[in-house]
Amino acid sequence: MTVTAELMDYDEVLDRFDPVLGLEVHVELSTNTKMFCGCPTGFGAEPNTQVCPTCLGLPGSLPVVNGAAVESAIRIGLALNCEIAQWCRFARKNYFYPDMPKNFQTSQYDEPIAFNGWLDVTLDDGEIVRVEIERAHMEEDTGKSLHVGGATGRIHGAEHSLLDYNRAGVPLIEIVTKTIEGTGARAPEVARAYVATLRDLLKALDVSDVRMDQGSLRCDANVSLMPKGAAEFGTRTETKNVNSLRSVERAVRHEMTRQAGILVGGGTILQETRHFEEATGTTRAGRRKETSEDYRYFPEPDLVPIAPSREWVAELSQTLPEMPAQRRKRIQAEWSLTDLELRDLVNAGAIDLVAATVDAGAPPAEARSWWVSYLSQSANSRGVELGDLPITPAQVAKVIALVADGTLTNKLAREVVDGVLAGEGEPEQVVDQRGLKVVSDDSALYAAVDEALAAQPDVADKIRDGKVAAAGAIVGAVMKATKGQADAKRVRELVLERCGA
Amino acid sequence: MTDLIRLTAAEIAAKIQAKEVSAVEVARAHLDRIDAVEPAVHAFLHIDGDRALQAAKAVDEDVAAGRPAASPLAGVPLALKDVLTMRGAPTTCGSKMLEGWEPPYDATVTLRLLEAGLVILGKTNMDEFAMGSSTENSAYGPTRNPWDLDRIPGGSGGGSAAALAAFEAPLAIGTDTGGSIRQPGSVTGTVGVKPTYGTVSRYGLVAFSSSLDQAGPCARTVLDAALLHEVIAGHDPLDSTSIDAPVPPVVAAAREGANADLKGLRVGVVTELAGEGYQPGVLAAFEAAVAQLRELGAEIVEVSCPSFDLALPAYYLIAPSECSSNLARFDAMRYGLRVGDDATRSAEEVMSLTREAGFGAEVKRRIMLGTYALSSGYYDAYYGSAQKVRTLIKRDFDAAFGQVDVLVSPTTPTTAFGIGERTDDPIAMYRADLCTIPSSMAGNAALSIPCGLSACDGLPVGLQIMSPALQDHRGYRVAAAYETARDAAQGGPLITRVPELEVAH
């Protein structure tokens, strides 16, 4: 039975309720091999070609823990300011599902490898929210199912399903927050910023591709509402299928308005799994299970405990890179950025690109300007991430250098960048092939200036009479005649010189 | 050449190396014997004569070319329990669920056997997924005890034990979870060894109860068992619970023990493993064996291990719990049986119908029991407590081994019972493992060696010798010394007294 209730206006939600969040993020590690076997983890291989007896769950097969995955788990734990367990185990989470070859997931239960941490999240206006981390534990991914015969390729209406186990057994780290309270109107923004911050941190650790679009970073959002002044949490829903940062924000916001609508109508919230619909920005209930979940956890008898020595943990903590938040502070100081400038840079997702451009020799201000404005617009119009544009920081630095030495004007520089983006080669090649060099040969410019003056004798006269402002019209004509390849400042000088002004 | 089937593995290997007989002749003799007695015994689920002869031929070529033997058992035929994977042959685990399933990989034990030049004759019958004490739970029909064809050969490794007693193979591999090597050894008058848990790889052993399962050697003599033990044991990086330590020197212990007395050895008799429910004939044979050990110079003391009383109940929580999870993979999706896929039923329905049809009663019973014991609210009282009981049992063993070198008991409370006698009474059936389960729970080494025939029914009785973890060689030394003395006292090996089978023509 589906209860349809009106969505409540967002401001009204906040007048009446306090939202409570809990976020579970699954990260696929970018190790060479799977969690418990030596199969490769690469994305996009032919189906069932990255499998072995162990990850197919064949009778008699056994797991062996990937040491590199444990190392990544500990480094993630440390980066999230967690305690690292002195001793912990894997456990079996028993439930039947065709994408899980053993019909139990090897995971961790009451003994996670990392626990009790926190992550500071900076919101768009610079406010910092501390999100408490409950735990980070190791587990394995499931295979992928393809549903055939349904109208939309979804499970519903499918006649049969096809299973590919290449992803089965890929190492996952599940990071679970404690409940996040008191964020009020900013709850959706906090959820998005948390996932974004976590993504940047995992990227800096170089432990995962963190591609939400490819599923290597996945977020489940738990949302509940507490009437103002209430002492107990409300019933929560868990929204899955949220595969972009923007969707995280939209899903939380939608759940808040949906739940509030039900609650004020006298309804109750069902504790259930919901799915986010990208197209409509809404959530939809999953199938109700006829039996209650009972995972029958017990310690995995095929594996032995993990007891990371304190020396090892200390060694790993030495390998942590500068954390994104600290790095931002350092960059802000080094490049003398205002808070607003830093925020724009971060929001554009450009900080690494700008830093790389600066490393390639460009001044920070120019590098920032290119990435945050012109290139961000290009990425937007192409519908790709900034980092996915087909231009490298080194190429951008080269273009900046060509402007600095007078070879290009800013306008020409944009054309060069367009050429690089169009796949026409390195900036110098684009300059040559498109013939974009600034016309710096004065004799050629004199000819163009004389021609323009001759074509507009009345304007020429005005200039000669000292109405210097009229020179603009002649400069414009010259620029047009030279297809913009002249330096406008120099043209102006020549016009004034010719008119003896 | 029918005598070939009555030789020990050590003798066969020596004759092949001395070119007195070829491995092919040996293999053929055993295949002929299998042809003759299988209709009566039904020890095997799969026999591959061509493959066996090919393997034997390769050994003969090595001998002819003067190449060193791959192992001290090169060319010796062997029967492999159908719970270990082997490429090119079905692995069914005695279940309809896996009928015809050909695994795409070899178990580590299988690989070691092949590399050692053993000639694998086929796969032996067993209780379905190794759950049982009689081999009556095989989906492919029971195996019969060569001592009395109306009786059970023990279980779950009844096929391996019966193959030895019927002279179908001089060596076999078994697996022991609660006694499935030792108990069949006991009731068929053969030697069965459960090595220390973690010393033989479980990779490719279809799991019943992961924390208890251990493969081990089955043979007709202590030395043969030791030779096979050294072939299959040793660290395996594919099994996380495999212990990275040298294999205990079991062959040396067996050879030394055969010609030695037991002076200075302290033997503990476990007081809890006797009394009510034990067949008088079993107790008498056991006491005679203890007397023999005393005669050999051993000092006999009584040792109490009070927690052993909890071993059987704790076992019947741990093993079903682990099996309920291990057997979840049999779901009709990737391999094995699929029932009811009529294009309208869901995957979940097909799974349930397949598991209902593919598993036998005992397997279902244990899956249900394990599902119950692990379900929320029961974990602490059941699985959690059973793991604590293991600690208590281990402490009892530790205390006992502080006083004595080895512990002894009867291997089973009774001799082989009649086929069908206990099938309706699971609890009576479970009692067959009463004496073997403590070492399964603690993981230490234990073996069974024949110690005579019961005066009650003329059937074999087993003496169980338990050693501390990683001290497997102690048991071999005692067993070898006892074996020599026993044969001298009883006028030859017990196994020669197995009745002649009616041979098919």
Next chain:
Amino acid sequence: MPSISRDEVAHLARLARLSVTEAELDLFADQLDHIVQAVAQVGQVADQDIPPTSHAVPLTNVFRRDLVRPGLTQQQALAAAPAAEDGRFRVPRILGEEA
């Protein structure tokens, strides 16, 4: 000890994906009850402070190096499948969490 009801057996059977018959429900209820009573004495140690034992020789930190090991070909992987299609295992429709 609570005896195991028929309903409870039905619930366990659902959890274990066994489509048990009506006759089996009664049989299992009876047998499980007996077995559980026979093993229940184990629970007497539940509140005692005893560390659990899982393996004979305690081991820790058994790890594998992160090196690719040859696995199965697609053909080998699918060889035993009851049904396959397009390089994948073909299974009956999945009643998923999505609906």
